[in-house]
Amino acid sequence: MSKPFMFEKPLGMRDTLPEMYEMKKQIREQLEEEMSAWGYQMVETPTLEYYETVGLASAILDQQLFKLLDQQGNTLVLRPDMTAPIARLVASSMKGEAYPLRLSYQSNLYRAQQHEGGKPAEFEQIGVELIGDGTVSADGEVIALMASALKSAGLSHFKIAIGHIGYVNALLEDIVGEQSDTLRRFLYEKNYVGFKEHVKNLPISSIDKGRLLGLLKLRGDKKMLTDASKLVSTEQGAKALAELEELWQVLESYGIEDFVKLDLNLVLHMSYYTGAVFEGYSSNLGVPLCSGGRYDELLGKFERPGQATGFGLRLDLLVEAIGKKAEQRQATCIMFSKERRAEAFREAVSLRQEGKAVVVQDIAGVTDLDGMSEQFTDVLYFIGQKKGEA
Numbered sequence: 566m567s568k569p570f571m572f573e574k575p576l577g578m579r580d581t582l583p584e585m586y587e588m589k590k591q592i593r594e595q596l597e598e599e600m601s602a603w604g605y606q607m608v609e610t611p612t613l614e615y616y617e618t619v620g621l622a623s624a625i626l627d628q629q630l631f632k633l634l635d636q637q638g639n640t641l642v643l644r645p646d647m648t649a650p651i652a653r654l655v656a657s658s659m660k661g662e663a664y665p666l667r668l669s670y671q672s673n674l675y676r677a678q679q680h681e682g683g684k685p686a687e688f689e690q691i692g693v694e695l696i697g698d699g700t701v702s703a704d705g706e707v708i709a710l711m712a713s714a715l716k717s718a719g720l721s722h723f724k725i726a727i728g729h730i731g732y733v734n735a736l737l738e739d740i741v742g743e744q745s746d747t748l749r750r751f752l753y754e755k756n757y758v759g760f761k762e763h764v765k766n767l768p769i770s771s772i773d774k775g776r777l778l779g780l781l782k783l784r785g786d787k788k789m790l791t792d793a794s795k796l797v798s799t800e801q802g803a804k805a806l807a808e809l810e811e812l813w814q815v816l817e818s819y820g821i822e823d824f825v826k827l828d829l830n831l832v833l834h835m836s837y838y839t840g841a842v843f844e845g846y847s848s849n850l851g852v853p854l855c856s857g858g859r860y861d862e863l864l865g866k867f868e869r870p871g872q873a874t875g876f877g878l879r880l881d882l883l884v885e886a887i888g889k890k891a892e893q894r895q896a897t898c899i900m901f902s903k904e905r906r907a908e909a910f911r912e913a914v915s916l917r918q919e920g921k922a923v924v925v926q927d928i929a930g931v932t933d934l935d936g937m938s939e940q941f942t943d944v945l946y947f948i949g950q951k952k953g954e955a
């Protein structure tokens with residue numbers, strides 16, 4: 566490998582400039598406030614985790630993990646997700662705390678990228694986990710909170726698509742048995758053309774081909790569930806549909822049915838999901854900006870079984886979707902020369918006490934006075950001899 570050019574960053578890594586920082590901060594505060602208002606408590610976990618435990622439990626493709634070695638020779642990962650670290654936390658340091666637990670987080674996550682110019686390899690995610698509650702009310706709560714968080718951040722045009730991995734598995738396994746992975750991957754990649762092509766070439770009856778292709782049409786409101794029930798007759802399939810029916814009622818009780826739609830071919834990235842899954846879209850972004858779902862088996866891997874659900878929201882994408890500029894705090898500049906330095910500092914203290922942001926600048930350190938002054942609406946000069954002094 567050649568030596569990187571001085572200004573290059575590792576693949577997928579980004580800088581954050583002041584304006585973007587401010588925008589992220591304002592939106593982050595609103596999201597955190599909303600989650601706290603719903604009774605969720607913030608936690609933090611380390612950036613590095615063991616590959617063998619949390620790394621594997623995160624259920625993400627191995628090629629997306631950043632791996633490194635510690636001094637003892639253990640393989641570590643930069644956390645690719647927060648759900649697995651929180652499962653570890655709940656099963657260890659928080660073991661004594663009764664279920665259900667409502668936890669929230671705001672963290673940078675790391676997913677290695679294969680190509681330049683694509684997705685970021687480090688991004689901030691804000692989310693919640695509702696752990697130890699297997700009810701459909703819990704699924705409804707996290708979806709309603711996600712909608713409420715998006716609204717509180719200032720996003721008004723969004724839709725949440727809801728599916729159920731139990732339904733997809735029931736249908737695929739009923740028809741293609743063990744070979745369902747390939748079809749699931751087409752769905753996860755939203756490669757519906759690839760899905761159709763693959764189905765065409767499968768050695769199965771035309772009725773079963775019709776059932777598999779029928780899955781792609783299962784989008785809409787709760788009326789669609791009747792069509793869905795015609796494709797699968799297994800107990801697992803029926804259970805998933807009954808859950809979705811109840812979930813729709815919960816969402817109606819929250820009054821957010823206009824923001825949601827059912828999409829039964831939804832398959833998400835993480836393979837730990839076991840039940841209802843969902844994804845949120847803004848009308849002006851081509852990619853989902855938040856997603857989540859039920860994962861009832863993950864806590865068991867950390868020896869504290871518990872049914873759970875949650876979501877994660879990408880702050881960078883939410884900022885992009887909202888699209889408006891941050892309200893920048895205007896600062897006053899006090900330009901001083903050393904004779905009046907103490908006076909300038911006193912003035913700065915008193916203006917800051919009034920709530921103003923103040924920059925104090927020694928004029929001897931400025932080479933471009935006009936350029937510097939243009940950055941401020943107000944510039945006060947404390948230059949030369951003090952008034953009244955000879």
Ligand SMILES: N[C@@H](Cc1c[nH]c[nH+]1)C(=O)O
Nearest residue numbers: 646648857858875876877
């Ligand atoms: N951890 C998931 C989101 C999620 C939170 N809880 C459940 N799912 C992700 O990064 O996509």
